[in-house]
Amino acid sequence: MNESNLSVTTSLTFAKRQGPLRPVKINAALLTGNASSSSELSVIRDALDIPALAVLGSKYVANRLIVLGLLSAGTSTFTGIPVNEDIEIALAGIKGLGAKFSYEEQGTILNITGTGGRINSSASALFLGDNGTFSRLVTPIAALSEKPIVLDASSQMKRRPMSPLFESLTTLGATIVRAHKSSLPSFPVTLSGPLQNNDLTLAGSISSQFISALLLVAPYLNALDKTSAARKPFTLKLTSPLVSRGYVHLTRRLMKEFGVIVDHEEHKGLDHFTVKAGQSYLARPYVVEGDVVAASYFWGLSLIKGESLAITNYPQDSFMGEAAFTSVLEEMGAKFEKITDSNLLSSWGSKQGLRIIPPKSRLRGVTVSMKNMPDVVPTLAVIALSAATPTHLTGIGHLRYKESNRIDDLAVELRKLGARMDIEADAMTIFPLSEKIRTENRNRNLIFDTHHDHRLAMALSLCALMCKTVTLLSAESVAKSFPTYYKVLQELGFTGFTENK
Known part of the structure; x- marks a missing residue:
């Protein structure tokens, strides 16, 4: 078989x-x-x-590592990345956004050379398939590019919620154009940046992946801004209790491993996250x-x-x-x-x-x-x-x-x-x-x-x-x-x- x-x-x-x-x-x-x-x-x-x-x-760890590899300066070496449809889609996606990758040792070691947060897309479109995690995590990163990029996905993924993330990116300055006459809640969309820092509020009850996606991109907001506004911390305040809390903690843990600290507080049972300015990701080895x-x-x-x-x-x-x-x-x-x-x-x-x-x-x-x-x-x-x-x-x-x-x-x-x-x-x-x-x-x-x-x-x-x-x-x-x-x-x-x- x-x-x-x-x-x-x-x-x-x-x-x-x-x-x-x-x-x-x-x-x-x-x-x-x-x-x-x-x-x-x-x-x-x-x-x-x-x-x-x-x-x-773990594919949950692997998807996040691939995104961190894309955003980091230098070459990261990951051991134990699984090979499956989701990971293949993620690797094709980061390649389209400017990263390079290669395998060693029968595919058990993956090397990713990142962009340092400078997204220069070699592709005008990315197909995200059924990979819900990567689809959410990569969408804000694609919006770092000033060049318009079309994001599309499988029919199954198109039925899953994306609007809260799109609305957050619009608040951050992204330009998002839905497909003509599309009645679907998510893809396809055309989006472009640049993104600018702004305080955000977001419901925590729909998908923790929205929170992870915004935290991951936070160090590179205002990337083109040389004024004092570029030193402003990014804040994300949730308006409802967070579901799948462990996934956000996983994202924060991995971000810290790559050099970016996310501060966390609770106010009246609701989560508040802060990413201070001046941080960036540095490539490193990691075992999945x-x-x-x-x-x-x-x-x-x-x-x-x-x-x-x-x-x-x-x-x-x-x-x-x-x-x-x-x-x-x-x-x-x-x-x-x-x-x-x-x-x-x-x-x-x-x-x-x-x-x-x-x-x-x-x-x-x-x-x-x-x-x-x-x-x-x-x-x-x-x-x-x-x-x-x-x-x-x-x-x-x-x-x-x-x-x-x-x-x-x-x-x-x-x-x-x-x-x-x-x-x-x-x-x-x-x-x-x-x-x-x-x-x-x-x-x-x-x-x-x-x-x-x-x-x-x-x-x-x-x-x-x-x-x-x-x-x-x-x-x-x-x-x-x-x-x-x-x-x-x-x-x-x-x-x-x-x-x-």
């Missing part, structure tokens, strides 16, 4: 392994998403004597942490299957909000142990790892806010079907504006298993499957629509542990973030993979 050849109409059918899961060693090509066949995996028994694997580098959201699917696999599993490059100090997912699973009854055997970890090219131990009894349902860890909501919803009591998730209303409507679309698919799900504006309750339904599902062949959403595709793949077979429509959507995901499932022991085009 070759994921790189999956077409937009591909569905994929597969089944769970009847015996225990297998340990997997993933080589450099697979870790970066370049593997072309399952022969590039080697199956090993290591000192853990349990299934063990490494996940791809393992993707905690990608890890969530394997934690789910372990808990539903009831077998221990280890991820050998799981970050212990991640700023990602989704890193708190392990605490949620602990509340449900799972246990986690750090992997500290340095000899073992070095053989995997890692310095830290984590092992999950499922409970001997059924999982407990939980009530938890997912406001700061939205991307693991689909995973948790699938896991919750195997719990003994209901699970109530709050703070999820903004998930309706992701690659799919991750609330209503997810509910439609899980109800095919016989699940009861109560949906509210900002919450959902997932009720455990009854023993009768669980027994019936073991002999069922179910078809799930991924709604062209990589997160739904990977979460719904776990339903194969509950059914005879699972068929995923638009299975190729995983290429957006984890193109080798199905290969890893194969090596763990999932069987019967059949492509249906």
Whole structure:
């Protein structure tokens, strides 16, 4: 099976392994998403004597590093950047804005020579595809150019909110022209600068990416202004509570690593950010942490299957909000142990790892806010079907504006298993499957629509542990973030993979 050849109409059918899961060693090509066949995996028994694997580098970190590489003076060297559709789009985008990049060591090392904030676009248009993070982060940077640039995106991305960011850029002096007679809320647009410093207010309840985008570009506002106004700090005040707070903290942390400090205060529960003038980004090396959201699917696999599993490059100090997912699973009854055997970890090219131990009894349902860890909501919803009591998730209303409507679309698919799900504006309750339904599902062949959403595709793949077979429509959507995901499932022991085009 070759994921790189999956077409937009591909569905994929597969089944769970009847015996225990297998340990997997993933080589450099697979870790970066370049593997072309399952022969590039080697199956090993290591000192853990349990299934063990490494996940791809975090695409959330990678997207931000690519933008910082573009804006920095000098050449940055990044280790562990994943190769997937989102990253390919981001690299093409920064090249069009004047940066240069090259790969080393089978694609595991990426060098980016930046522009120092001077955007001299070699392209009159950039296509941003489905990459929501990069689309938001790069839009203000494109507006640093005085030369007009057309930004366009996929039909899926065009349905996602962009107006608050466009309005903020207009306040900063950008010229933005929407496509003639376009009724869409976002792309295509033609924009140009220069940008000038101005105090901004912005709602924090729609997308944290808007806040990250404006903070990243802040050091280069007033780039052409030589007056005292150029020394004025940039301030951004939120008018509503911030969703996905961890992503903004991640942006601030990475900006600091590259030489720019963002001051933060709270006033009456609302966030205020300040970027002092005179700061700029300097190129540096950086190692990308393992993707905690990608890890969530394997934690789910372990808990539903009831077998221990280890991820050998799981970050212990991640700023990602989704890193708190392990605490949620602990509340449900799972246990986690750090992997500290340095000899073992070095053989995997890692310095830290984590092992999950499922409970001997059924999982407990939980009530938890997912406001700061939205991307693991689909995973948790699938896991919750195997719990003994209901699970109530709050703070999820903004998930309706992701690659799919991750609330209503997810509910439609899980109800095919016989699940009861109560949906509210900002919450959902997932009720455990009854023993009768669980027994019936073991002999069922179910078809799930991924709604062209990589997160739904990977979460719904776990339903194969509950059914005879699972068929995923638009299975190729995983290429957006984890193109080798199905290969890893194969090596763990999932069987019967059949492509249906």
